[in-house]
Amino acid sequence: MISEKLPRIWYGGDYNPDQWPEETWQEDMRLFRKAGINVATLPVFSWARLQPDEDTWDFAWLDRVLDLLAKNGIFACIATSTGAVPPWLATKYPEVLRTTFDGTKRKYGHRHNACPTSPVFRRLSVQLARKLAERYASHPSLVAWHVSNEYGGRCYCGNCEKAFRAWLKKRYGTLDALNHAWWTGFWGHTFTDWDQVVLPNLLSEHTDARDQSRTAFQGITLDYYRFASESLMETFCAERDALRAITPGVKITTNLMGAYKELDYFRWAREMDIVSWDNYPALDTPVSEIAFRHDLMRGLKAGAPFMLMEQTPSQVNWQDYNGLKRPGVMRLMSLQAVARGADTVMFFQLRRSRGASEKYHSAVIDHAGHENTRVFREVAELGAEIGSLGSALLDSRVESSVGILFDWENWWAIEMSAGPSAALKYVQQAAAWHRALWEQNYGVDVVGLEDDFSRYDVIVAPVLYMVKPGVASRLEAFVSGGGTFLTTFFSGYVNESDLVTVGGYPGELRKLLGIWVEEIDALLPSARNSIQVKKPFGDLKGSYECGILCDVLHCETAEEVAVYGSDFYAGTPSVTRNKLGKGWAWYVASSAEPRFLSDLTRTLAREKGVQPVAQAPAGVEATRRKKGADSFLFLLNHGDGPARVDLGGGRQLADLATGKPVRGSVQIPAKGVLILRET
Amino acid sequence: MISEKLPRIWYGGDYNPDQWPEETWQEDMRLFRKAGINVATLPVFSWARLQPDEDTWDFAWLDRVLDLLAKNGIFACIATSTGAVPPWLATKYPEVLRTTFDGTKRKYGHRHNACPTSPVFRRLSVQLARKLAERYASHPSLVAWHVSNEYGGRCYCGNCEKAFRAWLKKRYGTLDALNHAWWTGFWGHTFTDWDQVVLPNLLSEHTDARDQSRTAFQGITLDYYRFASESLMETFCAERDALRAITPGVKITTNLMGAYKELDYFRWAREMDIVSWDNYPALDTPVSEIAFRHDLMRGLKAGAPFMLMEQTPSQVNWQDYNGLKRPGVMRLMSLQAVARGADTVMFFQLRRSRGASEKYHSAVIDHAGHENTRVFREVAELGAEIGSLGSALLDSRVESSVGILFDWENWWAIEMSAGPSAALKYVQQAAAWHRALWEQNYGVDVVGLEDDFSRYDVIVAPVLYMVKPGVASRLEAFVSGGGTFLTTFFSGYVNESDLVTVGGYPGELRKLLGIWVEEIDALLPSARNSIQVKKPFGDLKGSYECGILCDVLHCETAEEVAVYGSDFYAGTPSVTRNKLGKGWAWYVASSAEPRFLSDLTRTLAREKGVQPVAQAPAGVEATRRKKGADSFLFLLNHGDGPARVDLGGGRQLADLATGKPVRGSVQIPAKGVLILRET
């Protein structure tokens, strides 16, 4: 449970009372209560109000807000307000401003504007966090800490350059080790002094302002990405430590952003008490991808419940076309988050801004200022419904037998690989495998490289390009113990420094997979090959389209399951499986069409006795959350018409909100959701 | 009349004799006379020739040119030559060079290269203007002053930053007022000292080098746009004042550029004696848009005749594909300018350049150097024709009963609004309504916010997003007095600081329109909704396509004229009208197809008794200019075949050039033009 003070699904969101006159606050309270809101996140961007200059502090207004919230029974997720520095700070200490990828020192503006290695920023941000903790440690409203906001971006300033050199010294010890890891002999970049190292940006190893992942030295850029993610994380940790010292029992989080490339969230999650994230799909984001992002966020802490920290009640403002969420969709997406592991449903924001860049981002209380809007009504209805769920779901966990391996450093390395194909995108590949499982309603987790593989029956590792130390042997152990493992083309190529493992691809995975990949062909976007299944294998049969890359390979100990249908490597293996101990390791040598992914994953699941959560028609998402003996079935109908779901046999279930018994089959209206207690 | 010295349509253009040896000048005179040219604009870019260093002046060559022009009966629109600074000035005083949007200090080059707030530039440009005025005040050739050239661009240097802070202090008085206007509480940008304010560019509040209108704080950028337009205008005013002090009777202008976004031309026009502009449509610019730009330029000074300062005789060089003007088209476009209010027809340029970036821009005298070219022949024929028109048209005014409201600050604000749709472009919307009226040959003016609304029967205000102080009440007075007013979706949202008017859209226009807009939906480019007319209203009936944005609204005092055809808001109002006093205020809640605009404007015009200038077939443009009792009808056939126009009843008209009577109907050849005296 996030906080014993608020033992139920949290419902609320970002609140910026300092943008409004105090008379508005009273009206806010009335409307919050009407909407069933029980938590407000604040003050997210109020550093300048809390500390108008280095020596002056003003908490009085915040005292009044927090007291008012408390008086109205609303709890506070208190933010440290360090997501944007105030103007006075930037003017007084220009070092806090970042330098961009193209080497330009920024002036004051925007947000996410602090250099992570600036000593001044570290000192002043920690000071502010500490002041807040000291002042509100025992405030009745306080239920969690929210550090900064949506961390991101990278800085290329002189302070960061010096810090990067120190980081490298610690990582490599000697220049020989660094020169080897970065393969500096290529193009004669051998470093003979640590101070010769400069940050890899548009002034040095990068040359394309539009494709910032293009670098002449992958090793350098990869290490800088690691460093940049860690140095931002250290600013989080510094604030966290200040808070924790004063309120050791209060959970601390910062809001993440799903499949956000720049930060290694698995590494970050280790430092966070609970994961929270902001879910902002585009109008045309497939529902399956939202599910993938929830699973990714849940996976960061091995399945622990997470917080949906932000979502919009209706529309955002920063996409090109900011459509409204249709009636029912806000509820559907809120409960999808809960279905996939969230213990909170929170919005950005509670009252809509009058000015600046997010005034066209919708809010619970619209510019109209009253409750007589469609959006408010839907929010209030959902508030009542969530209230009726009580604490039953809290701390329950999503049940999964299949894991998808995901690794941020692998992502970075693949997309800066400088060949063989610009069409290869890691998240697309991972999401495609996830979607195949999601569509069939298999419980699926996203798994980090340091997680326990033995929790799963089947592990899919799309494009496991970078094999870090120990991973190959842990995967061998997983398979030997009976697990089913599947990986794809462009796997096993490099080590953690992006150095190719010579002697034959897939390198360290060669024994596990029992194959040797001799060549790797990149297809033009218009070109296709095919996967021809030799003899039916489970549901796998006939021919499937494939493209992007085609590994040309040889079976060593593996069996050939399918071959290519055309080109000079027609008839050579395109899908293989290799027996190792009690399990099987599969290799899919090209990027196949969705039908293939679906047929193959179903076949592998069935082979391992893995069942879907429910047998539901297309468009209906089903998940199960469990806590001890309690089990809850979520059925979400994403379709535009009603759907009927067979609940199986004579099972007696109950609607969680109403307690009404349900048996046989249920009809779910378009965009409708059912939460059923199974026990 | 621009000048009593030259009481006829001016015919001529830019002349750069200093690029040629003096022997060429004599040949120029012969050819100018042959072409019927009566005015030359010079010296537009000769600062370095007139003042080779700070202490040296050389006017002798210009004396000779002006004397030669005078001897040949050709007048001079004398330019101040400050459109580009000379190399010595930039080398001696680097402060005069601009700093770009990305924060880069420019080196010497190109044109439009002076920082508008540079004290050195102000001093030296005014000095040059004064010297020219002193020298040529009583030269017989002088008929007008042409200050600088095609002002534009913005500067982001330190001088501009300081000047911007001073401008803000004057505008806001206190930091509290500024913080409120800019809504700096959002993202915690509260300024506590004026010197904390930095210019809004790629180093501060902007983040997209390609879409420079994206800003985190619209209020800041909007004010900077105002400041930038004004600071450039001040450089114009400074030169103007120097000229006016010496030649108080000579009209002063600078050449504008139509729908040019960066400068608030309504504000500029107040400082100019006469508006002049450069008409450079692309090969595929619709004729209607050229008409719109003429009307916009004429509207800057409430309908006063303007100067067509530049057009190309045949082709330009700076478009991707620079096609020739087909035979007759140069005449057609010249007389279109006159038809819509121009009292001059002028070219860039008279002799084609041998070198640099405009050598492939055509001219009256081509590189061939003689008169035996199609282009010269067409120029000379038009010269003779214009000569035969005498002074009849001078100072006559275009007759219009319909006004289109246009506002530069509204334009800026809409396109930096950060939502709801990137597809919304202000000029496109305004031009679409203008086109509907133009196609039906209604006399239409483009009207500024400070103009007298009562001159019109119908006012259309496309996307009146920003409602400045007093505008709503003046519109209410216009409607109450019997006027018909129409506005569209995304209107009435914000005040002059881009702060939303809370309490319900369309804010200050709510009483006038009698509606409440609850939500605003943005459609993907592929999506469409429809406007369903409930029962026929004039020519409005059936169903029309719409898109981009769909306001979801409620009628308060308004009547529902049409509803939406689909989506969850199907059946709710899409077109409304509201009675206020003696008039009606209309609201069109989505961006409708041209047929709708046509049907609705015709219906509204008819209701107010407004008649088209002429009943002419499609492709024939008709306008009327009036002066006292004189009335002139222009008929321009843009089609590729001949067109017959019924002149109506037994009216006796006369061809203006020949005096020949015309009655009944006339046949106009393809690309042909008729100018008829109606009185």
Place this chain on the structure above:
Amino acid sequence: MISEKLPRIWYGGDYNPDQWPEETWQEDMRLFRKAGINVATLPVFSWARLQPDEDTWDFAWLDRVLDLLAKNGIFACIATSTGAVPPWLATKYPEVLRTTFDGTKRKYGHRHNACPTSPVFRRLSVQLARKLAERYASHPSLVAWHVSNEYGGRCYCGNCEKAFRAWLKKRYGTLDALNHAWWTGFWGHTFTDWDQVVLPNLLSEHTDARDQSRTAFQGITLDYYRFASESLMETFCAERDALRAITPGVKITTNLMGAYKELDYFRWAREMDIVSWDNYPALDTPVSEIAFRHDLMRGLKAGAPFMLMEQTPSQVNWQDYNGLKRPGVMRLMSLQAVARGADTVMFFQLRRSRGASEKYHSAVIDHAGHENTRVFREVAELGAEIGSLGSALLDSRVESSVGILFDWENWWAIEMSAGPSAALKYVQQAAAWHRALWEQNYGVDVVGLEDDFSRYDVIVAPVLYMVKPGVASRLEAFVSGGGTFLTTFFSGYVNESDLVTVGGYPGELRKLLGIWVEEIDALLPSARNSIQVKKPFGDLKGSYECGILCDVLHCETAEEVAVYGSDFYAGTPSVTRNKLGKGWAWYVASSAEPRFLSDLTRTLAREKGVQPVAQAPAGVEATRRKKGADSFLFLLNHGDGPARVDLGGGRQLADLATGKPVRGSVQIPAKGVLILRET
């Protein structure tokens, strides 16, 4: 012969042993021998290894490698390693780093990173070259010198700016001459002091970061391009001189890059002992274009044999989609190079890199490390075949009767012309005419402006926009003497300073062509006109499509061969020919479809008695190389099926590799090649 030491086709490529442990070197030798490799290029990027700091040198490792090569009978093309500076040098002397087009000073990184005018770089690069020459002058392996690597790019630093001013003073003598050449009167850029001149980049005369050829002053940019090409060339010459002083008999080259725009290779080739180049077609580059580039490279030294310095054995890494070379294609492309004049077949690289940006570029020895790969087998088979050719082909020359005029400065000028059409690309136009000749297997040379025109029967000069001093009269002499000359639209416009030759286009070519071009129309990409042949002329008849530009012209002394089919200039000439002395000068006034180019070139060739090398079916390329009495016929089948070629009459030929007689006709398999001795 490149070197008497190695009197056969060189076979080998880039070798980077310093990236590998010494134990690998032995294995390399074994595999090199197995592959028939006889030459290795090294050390291309080892400056930091050879000179770890300014005072330390380490040649021991290189001694060992060269000795090992010698012991294994493999020769060395020794590189000077100056293609990238080492980190210590950049840190110690920041002046060596370049400044980019947008004015940014680079930090250390990437390659091609030295400023060409840096005195430090000149001193240290020459010192390194000298040290290498001193050490290896009499090493048995040394067969050639390879200076730096793939020179390219431009620098915009202060040193370059000063050097540019000095270069201008030398070129122009006076500022008056410079102001005239640059036409600075336009936009008032008259320079009154040499120090006012700044480099033309994004800070000065250029405004478009994406289209760097757009400049306000073509004359300035053109001169800077000349200067930039020459200043890089001077760094080459400086190293060359140091090498030549010590090893006067050893040939010196640097590897060029085909149709590489930035460097005037005709000028460079004069300084090189032998031309070498790197052939990296994209997956979808037409074979004809590769042939064009070979001919261009051979043309740089008037037909002397050249070196194919680099090609990939299978795939590259830097294209978006890096497909494999299909079986046989590597051989086909290798022998195409030889067929068109190469005396070497060399690869990048011999052992594939483990790290950095080219690790996915294929190599003779793959990451697998052994010889059991398709790629290695194909390399070894070709090695054996090339070995069997002996020295027969060495120094033989490709036979051609047709020349295509090509000029780098013309290329620069056309594409920065600022009109009339962005669709006009010089290399496309030249390659289109080359392709027409290539498809018909005419022997064709690419000819520089300073070459001897009299060697040819027919000269085609596509878009001879810039006519430099003397060229027009030399072309008149060529035609008067009986030659056939053909040029196209947009020719004869400007002199070497991009100043238009006034008095009528095509300026200096007007007498030669007998026409006056009055206007030049630019068509939208979607638009087309047609060339209508009045009465059949040879194979030219009927109608052909044309576009991009249409010159509207008048015949003076020329005959009309064809007219336009549409638009207002329908019926006016589109193709003309003019008799001058004993020859004919043709003008093609628009960009015509390939069929036209084919029909016309065939007609002209036939008229001059020029025969194709062979009568071969489509897809079969035929060339002939001759040396004294020896003659060799190459037949290359680029098709996907077998092709039969009639060898003509009763000629007795012999397979060069096997000596087997061939007579009558031969069948060539798909992707197959035959080299036949004809004597």
